Amino acid sequence: MTNNKQMLLGLGFTGTFGTNGKAWMSEDVDIRTYPDIEADIRYAQMAEKGKFQFIFIGDFPGAVPNDNRDVPGMTLEPIITSTAILRATKHIGVANTVHTQWNTPYTVARQFKGLDLMSGGRIAWNAVTGSSPQVAENFGVTLLDRQARYESHYEFVEMVQHFWGTWGKDALKADKTRGVFADYNQVKKVYLNGRYHQANGALPMPPSPQGQPVIFHSGGSPASIAFAGRYANAMIGEVWTIEQGIETRNALRQAAIDAGRNPDEIKFIAGLMPVVADSKRKALDRHAKFMDESLVYQRVQHISMVLGIRLSPADLEKPIPHELLDRVEIDAYSDPRIENVLKVAREGWSLRDIIYHSVIDYHPVTLGEAKETADHLSEWFEAGAADGFWIIPDVFETDLARFVDEVVPILQERGVFHKDYEGNTLREHLGVPYQYGLDERLK
Ligand SMILES: Cc1cc2nc3c(=O)[nH]c(=O)nc-3n(C[C@H](O)[C@H](O)[C@H](O)COP(=O)(O)O)c2cc1C
Structure with a gap:
């Protein structure tokens, strides 16, 4: 089990080839097949080689890029990708995004519990409401306002957890002598009648080695943090400074306390976009290949x-x-x-190079030798700005490989990242307790 002295690492995965929409154009990528599940599997195995605790699969279904050079995110539906990845790996967990605004609790409970059983307890459900009206349109859904969206989300997640606990822990007998497969008196139906969702029934599936899937959440608004503090074991976030990281992590821990939980049960995961190269110049040039002139012009305006x-x-x-x-x-x-922005500008770089430093981007970026990335991760972790990081490489084939081969050993050497998997389940990797059914403390 991990301890608070060691960071967690996850791979940000939004689709084949890399998290940059233009990753497919890299000379390192062999694009003969699209979509390429074999490539997805290879990247997952690479992350496992680096002892990452999890892969985070984000999802905005049906979002079509507005740039002809970009690959759409998650071409294969994430449950399909997760299934393939979990079958081809032994240790790493997968946190898979499924929205609550256009699914049903029973289906989600069944799919995830199946994945949890199949993988020996390595799946997490990244439970998000789905807040994009364009994405919602694909499902013929008009989004509720934020308050109602989260009320419905709470109900949905509790229903899923109720379903996960319907099979009594000792119901499975598998007794050939007596001819008893299961004691179905221990499989209890639940009657769920919420304001937004209704369902009655049972999920005839036994517990997995971690009890039931872990709940993740990705977001950062106060509503997100309140939700994650109550139900989740990890929150995937977006923060740019150590101070912001500390503030968000503390808010999340406080939300857990407010919900009657132990704050160590929720891990805050900050993002990092690392570009590892033999020098800063080489890293800048490499990263620049994925920024075309129109993006550079947009960033000029933004920096201005x-x-x-x-x-x-x-x-x-x-x-x-x-x-x-x-x-x-x-x-x-x-x-x-x-x-x-000011720090990089004061170093005297041209405006173009300031932009190539990605000073304006979705997450912090480190560029240069492996030590630079290791220093960023150590510094943030030791300051209490995050319990772990989701690593977002431009191109998996090269950038993930270099992270695994060069950054991970430095972190291990410093004692801030584990040398091997200590347990078997995702809960053990994260250092969070076994759970079966709805958390008793929330009833
Ligand atoms: C780091 C991060 C990752 C996110 N990943 C997803 C995702 O994969 N799919 C999705 O539909 N929404 C995703 N979101 C959106 C949030 O779940 C949330 O809906 C959004 O931040 C708006 O906040 P609100 O729901 O409180 O209105 C993500 C947000 C953040 C900050």
């Missing part, structure tokens, strides 16, 4: 807005003058990425 300095594409090839940087004011309303 963040700093409050008028910048245009004409300024791309020169550094931002120090006298302008010195006049930038930071206040409570500033973009959380501003300090990093």
